[in-house]
Amino acid sequence: MEPDYNPSRKTLIKNKWVAAAASIWIQCTAGSLYTFSIYSQALKSTQNYDQSTLDTISWFKDVGANVGLLSGLLYSAAAGRCGPWVVLLAGALQCFVGYFMMWLAVTGALPRPPPAVMCLYMMVAAHAMTFFNTANVVTGVHNFPSYSGTIVGIMKGFLGLSGAILILVYQMIFKDKPSAYILLLALLPPINTVLLMGFVRIFRTSEEDEIKHLNAFSSFALILAAYLTTVIIVQNILRLTVSIRALTFSLLIMLLLSPIFIAIRAQRYKSYRMVKSLLEQNEIFDDKDPIDDDDTDTMQDQDEYHELPSSADQVRETSNSMLQLREDANLIAAMRTISFWLLFFTTACSMGSGLALVNNMSQIGQSLSYTSLEINTLVSLWSIWNFLGRFGAGYISDYFLRAKRCPRPLFMIITLATMSIGYAMIAFGFPGALYAGSVLVGVCYGSQWSLMPTITSELFGNQHLGTIFNTITSAGPIGSYILSIWVVGYLYDKEVAGDGNTCIGIQCFRLSFLIMAAVALSGSLVALVLFFWTRKFYKHVVLRRLFHSLRESKRIDYDG
Secondary structure, eight states: OOOSOOTTTOOTTSSHHHHHHHHHHHHTTOOGGGGHHHHHHHHHHHHTOOHHHHHHHHHHHHHHHHOOHHHHHHHHHHTTTTOTHHHHHHHHHHHHHHHHHHHHHHTTSSOOOOHHHHHHHHHHHHHHHHHHHHHHHHHHHHHOGGGHHHHHHHHHHHHHHHHHHHHHHHHHHSTTOHHHHHHHHHHHHHHHHHHHGGGOOOOOOOOTTHHHHHHHHHHHHHHHHHHHHHHHHHHHHSOOOHHHHHHHHHHHHHHHTHHHHHHHHHHHHHHHHHHHHHHHHTTOOOTTSOOOHHHHHHHTTTTOOOOOOOGGGGOOOOSSGGGGOOTTOOHHHHHTSHHHHHHHHHHHHHHHHHHHHHHTHHHHHHHTTOOHHHHHHHHHHHHHHHHHHHHHHHHHHHHHHHHSOOOTHHHHHHHHHHHHHHHHHHHHTOTTHHHHHHHHHHHHHHHHHHHHHHHHHHHHOSTTHHHHHHHHHTHHHHHHIIIIIIIIIHHHHHHTTTSTTOOOSGGGTHHHHHHHHHHHHHHHHHHHHHHHHHHHHIIIIIHHHHHHHHHHHHHHHHHO
16 A cells, blocks of 8 residues: 655645545535435426325435445545545546436436436436545544544534535525526536545544544534524525625635634644654753744654554453454454344434435425425425534544443434434424424434444444445435335325325325334334443443554654
């Protein structure tokens, strides 16, 4: 493997902090999956689909966006030799081809394709997200192994926010033109990815104060989420003029520039600490004489890169079969464990039901007499709740694992049970139920996207993480297929039989959401089994590995 570090060419833009910032920017445009409701009605009307056909297309979207085995295999094969940019480039190409062909069909530039061909377009476009996600998440875990939950939460969180960002860009440039939004999805994510993919690299360094700068990324994410929420709510209440919308868009662009300043500050802080350490070792450091920035740049990062000893060497074997896992477990080895299938089932329940909700948000809102603006607001706010779940679950579970030694699967139990409550609220349809229920479901759905990959890395290691967690993610489309097509779509079309293709009233989705509530609750019970099954593994392996890694980061930071 080509070494990650060469002192002669190390600069402020070639480090893991800039890599993290570039990944964040790519994630900010990668979440088109969650905006399907913006253009689903245009797809349905221009192609003359019924609800079941539309749900079938949305299911192929879920398949493409969640079956990421190819992206995982490509990452394992290419990241060490060429770099993660190969995976990102493959995603950019698929995103462009899929959405561009769909746009040509919707605008009539091409003859109306059969539904099967439209399913193919949708699957290719959505499949790009697995390549974006795998490259950014797995690279982040490699760069920040001591804070895997936090970095996964950050990456997944910005992916959740991307839906609101894309919709804000759409409303600024192509207001009320859903077909133009499809063209935006064909161009913006690929262009953004191609421009930034060269900065996403693996840097095998370890620093004592990593969490300080990761918290800065987290704070930025919260500020961005608060800003987007404010804009979405104000747009729903007031009719904004073009100049005001342009101002809000400009402020968004300014906010999105923040990660690069965080990255530069983190790297300069590292350089300052290393220069200070060198001067102290030579007994010439004077606290009253500040270090000049030029000296810092000249001396930065000498001997920064060190290979950490494998934490697996520090792990004691026990008689429990659960403790026989190794850090280099491949997909086949992982699939032979009970933990893999418990994770697979909980993923099918949580992500499958969540996808069924977001895919049908437009039709649910329509059945409850919501306006087009209110439905778009719901979709945008879903992105915010999705972000809060992704970000919060990663950060909070990291804290409790370190401070309270609390195994991470406990948070799967809590979030799945809460998700069940959210579905039940929507089913009974009291005023504002769709808003309130979507908050609970969105937060809990998002949390699964942080918890599952992090638990996977802790149980099976990082070497084949992209392949293993993408295989588990494929459970989402399985759950979505059953719930979207055989439950939501079938029951909806049954209600409108003989009355056109539109259903109005609470009865359209009540039974569907009661079934989804039961599914989420069953997932919570299986997560409880996973919690007890892995409790000894967390105690004897994960925690020892974690604290060993933290000690090593301190030693390298001071001795490097």
